[in-house]
Amino acid sequence: MTRTTSHDEMVVAVRTFEQKQQDSNIRxxxxxxxxxEAPDATAADVQERMYKLARTLKLSSWEILAQNYKIISSADLLSAVDVGQSDKGTRPLSSEQRQAFLESLKKAINEDFDQAALDFKPNYLPENYGLLLSVTKGLRDTDLRASAVCGVDGI
Structure with missing residues (x-):
């Protein structure tokens, strides 16, 4: 017997994920x-890390990051940026977006079959997938790289 997940259980699971994600992202x-700031870091290493931090915050360069947050060095960054709140690791969808996506996906799953055939039975998405999409369209990896696990963005 298969047990279905309730919407409330899905919400709790996603919120738990978000908390772990935030903690991991902050670390x-x-x-x-x-x-x-390490004493043995080379100038090239520091520059590469600073640009990586800027890209993580969806900014094109360290200079733009420093200007936006009014900071001088990477040491100022932790007190200037609240990483824990800026990205919880999930991406919400509006109900309209979710419905449109699910309808499009259902159509795509069944379009290759002869729907006029007497033995045709439509393929359905798992109920838990719909529940997950009611909470988030995607998840982010623990190291701040986008993964879009649910696939709404075409991944």
Whole structure:
């Protein structure tokens, strides 16, 4: 017998994921920032890490990051940016977006079959997938790289 997940259970699971994600992202960000300040870090290493931190915050360069957050060095970054709140690791969908996506996906799953055939039975998406999409369209990896696990963005 298969047990279905309730919407409330899915919400709790996603919120638990978000908390772990935030904690992990904060630790990763702090490690990257500390590595920039390490006494044995070369100028090239520091520059590469600083640009990686900027890209993680969806900014094109360290200079733009420093200007936006009014900071001078990577040491100032941890107190200037609240990484734990800026990205919880999930991406919500509006109900309209979710419905449109699910309808499009259902159509795509069944379009290769002869729907006029007497023995045709439509393929359905798992109920839990719909529940997951009601909470988030995607998840992010623990090291701040996008993965879009649910696949709404065409991945």
């Amino acid at each position: 990763w960000f702090a490690e990257q920032t500390r590595a920039c």
